[in-house]
Amino acid sequence: MSVSALLDQWRDHLEIARRRSPHTVRAYVATAERLLLALGLSDWQAIANISNRDIRGHLAARRAEGIGNVSTARELSALKSFIAFACEQTGTEGGTDLRLRGPRVKKGVPRPVTPDEATNLADMVMATSAAEWTGKRDAAILLLLYGAGLRIAEALSLTGAVLPLGETLVVTGKGNKQRVVPLIPVVREAVAAYAQACPHPLDGDKALFKGARGGSLSQGMVQKAMARARKALGMPDSATPHALRHSFATHLLGAGADLRSLQELLGHASLGSTQIYTKVDAARMLEAYRSAHPRERD
Structure with missing residues (x-):
């Protein structure tokens, strides 16, 4: 299966089944695409079987490109969802990668208007x-x-x-x-x-x-x-x-x-x-x- 076909299925799942916002869909699909291209993955089974080490290495490379803690945490969340979806497609049980923890992100206090x-x-x-x-x-x-x-x-x-x-x-x-x-x-x-x-x-x-x-x-x-x-x-x-x-x-x-x-x-x-x-x-x-x-x- 091509990377494009995988991403189309992922996009449809986010838009139709999960009813995610257009902004979230774009971000999650882009995150998945970066992972597929970086690791050379082109089928759901390979994605479902991806290792903790590969995920950590990919995120480390992203950090080296200059993304901060907030963006790293968001990318990890998107990747967890993507891997979970791959497990559903293949009937793969568990998924050790879903236990990965992202960097600690300090929550800011919202600024309300009067x-x-x-x-x-x-x-x-x-x-x-x-x-x-x-x-x-x-x-x-x-x-x-x-x-x-x-x-x-x-x-x-x-x-x-x-x-x-x-x-x-x-x-x-x-x-x-x-x-x-x-x-x-x-x-x-x-x-x-x-x-x-x-x-x-x-x-x-x-x-x-x-x-x-x-x-x-x-x-x-x-x-x-x-x-x-x-x-x-x-x-x-x-x-x-x-x-x-x-x-x-x-x-x-x-x-x-x-x-x-x-x-x-x-x-x-x-x-x-x-x-x-x-x-x-x-x-x-x-x-x-x-x-x-x-x-x-x-």
């Missing part, structure tokens, strides 16, 4: 858009991220079948796992305004958010709209679409939401992923203390 900043961003993407309907589209997406905690890929995977929106929305997240998220009125109204203004038909089985020519909207277009808006508002580069999801979680935690409920709303597989927001909230309280305490201002 509620006013989130509202201003939604308003600004409408003001800076080339067309009224695309402005309403981008505002609706940003409000879904901030008001419902969706990942950008989750928002863009919604179809016309969700219309008209009710008080809750069923979202398909990572690993094809579904969760129910509540929708506040401002989010429902923003999506309804976009749907009414969109010049393209919003068929039930097609993407809800359309590009200029009627096709599916890409993440890159949303990121560009966000970049224009934050520049116009003088906000830092950390104000990304994903930061809106962080803000959703941080503000709910600050308002008294418990971690388990927040885990469900965010679609996190483990509570550990959700616990990072306790650090965010603690950081905000410390900042408030330092700005208000008289001894801190001396």
Whole structure:
């Protein structure tokens, strides 16, 4: 089997069976391709039988090329998934390589935006858009991220079948796992305004958010709209679409939401992923203390 055929099967698995985001699919396929070309592998059995030593050597070569701990950890995660898929294709049991550990990566604390900043961003993407309907589209997406905690890929995977929106929305997240998220009125109204203004038909089985020519909207277009808006508002580069999801979680935690409920709303597989927001909230309280305490201002 050719390398191209192997990669096509891997890509289809990620896109269809795992419902991974386009960005993740590109990264995982590129990682697999580098491994196949570096080790000269061209069949699933050889991949399933790959040794710990080969994986370590390949990653060491990648480190020598200049990639850091975060990128190395991501590549190892992608390779583990790829090898596991190869084991499934061949019926190979176990896979000692799946026990490899990547470098320790210090998790950063997300930088949330304030509620006013989130509202201003939604308003600004409408003001800076080339067309009224695309402005309403981008505002609706940003409000879904901030008001419902969706990942950008989750928002863009919604179809016309969700219309008209009710008080809750069923979202398909990572690993094809579904969760129910509540929708506040401002989010429902923003999506309804976009749907009414969109010049393209919003068929039930097609993407809800359309590009200029009627096709599916890409993440890159949303990121560009966000970049224009934050520049116009003088906000830092950390104000990304994903930061809106962080803000959703941080503000709910600050308002008294418990971690388990927040885990469900965010679609996190483990509570550990959700616990990072306790650090965010603690950081905000410390900042408030330092700005208000008289001894801190001396």
